[in-house]
Amino acid sequence: MHILITNDDGPPSDQSSPYVHSLVSTLQSAGHTVSVVLPHTQRSWIGKAHLVGKSLQPTYFRPGALRLPNGRFANSGTTSTRPLPASSSAEEWILVDSTPASCVQIGLYHYFSARGPVDVVVSGPNYGRNTTAVFSLSSGTVGGAMEAAVCGAKAIALSYAFFDRNHDPDIIAGASALAARLIQHLVDHWDARTQLYSVNVPLVEDVGRNKILYTDVLQNRWKSGSCFQVLDVPDEEDGEDEAPGEAEAQIRKAEEQMGKKEAPGAGADSERDASSTTGQQPHVRYTHTHFKWAPHFKDVYESVEQSEPGNDGWAVAQGYTSVTPLRANFMHTGGFEGEIKLE
Structure with a gap:
């Protein structure tokens, strides 16, 4: 399977993007072809935006070893302004000075044609959960998957919900192992009504033993005034x-x-x-x-x-993985038709 990866956290970094290298490595180990186009820096909370009028310039990231001798994730690599020569077999990712949505467009249409069609776009894993409407509507992770969906591609927004920021490499590896299996399952059993899935994997020990649930998006809002x-x-x-x-x-x-x-x-x-x-x-x-x-x-x-069981926020709080099928649109409210006449 050819998988295009983007995110809204940028290239591997302990501070802002600690999970993407783990997922890419896990998918590659499972035999998938993985192409990677990421924002060159952190782009959280940007939704499905594009930077209008900006000329985008790619740079090229060469990831280092995933794990150090002590077992911790390295999250390291080098960046160059020019790609490796065609004769090189080293791994290289593309970094774009723009948004997740723009990375999806560039990844789908301007690179990787020699690898064959993209079977699914995975946006993530996000550094933190993307549950509930308040988070999802502004999420660059969900925005990247939305962009892929409106381009006609299968898309999955993937987020790792952390409960503390002590990045245990074994827990991260477990989340990536589960995510890889779940990506394969969703692609193999894709629902025709669904344009993208929002998946939230909690970073808990032995997450692969916990339930995976279909969920709704909890419809919440900001209540405490200005953000x-x-x-x-x-x-x-x-x-x-x-x-x-x-x-x-x-x-x-x-x-x-x-x-x-x-x-x-x-x-x-x-x-x-x-x-x-x-x-x-x-x-x-x-x-x-x-x-x-x-x-x-x-x-x-x-x-x-305060919510009832069954929504995405509730599922992650229980340590379950939530899978929310979505449509890439703003659905209109039914029951309105005809002309509006002003008094």
Whole structure:
């Protein structure tokens, strides 16, 4: 089977992309042909976006050994601005300075034709869960699979749900072994009504012994107000933004708190200064401020705790693997037809 891999976490990295090398190696060991096109850097929470007007430039990643002598995953490799010569047999992945959705387009149509048609696109494994509507609607992992689906390809969004960030290599290897078997099963038994599957594998010991369940997406929402924290404006506004890696580490730390009584990331409420004048539109004066993405993960885990069994969030919380069949569209609400006449 020819499998195209992308993700939204970028090339292998202990900090932001600790799982993709394990999955690729496991699929290759199972006899599959694996082609890899990844964003050149972390692109989480970007959905199915493309960077309009940007000329994309690939670089080339050569993965190192998967495991070190001590058994830990290495997550290492080298990057070059030019591909290896045609005579080389070394493994090489493509990195694109864009989004998961763009990586899918480039992988499907601009590389790998010599390897034959792509049988399935796997977007992931994501560093963290993509359960519930709040996560799924913004997920670059799901967005990559959506892009593949609207290109007519079979697609699977794969996420590894961690409960702590101590990356036990044996637990990761177990998740990848299960994921490889499940990918094969889904492709072999693809449901004609389904355009993509969202799969969440919990990073727990012996996950292959646990149940694999078909689930619905838990329909939740942000309830605690803005997901942006108000920041003081520095005297000089020529400072650099927080490095993507640092922001990513803070989000992962917050996500790790899911299931606990308190979760970091609560944003401060912004002040509103408004005056009202009877009979006319008030003039609004804005307070100049900055904002930082700081989602309320408490909203998500509380929605899972309060939900009935059967949804994706509930399944992962039990240590089960969730498989959610999806359509790659915004389904309209039924029951509306005819002309709208304004009063």
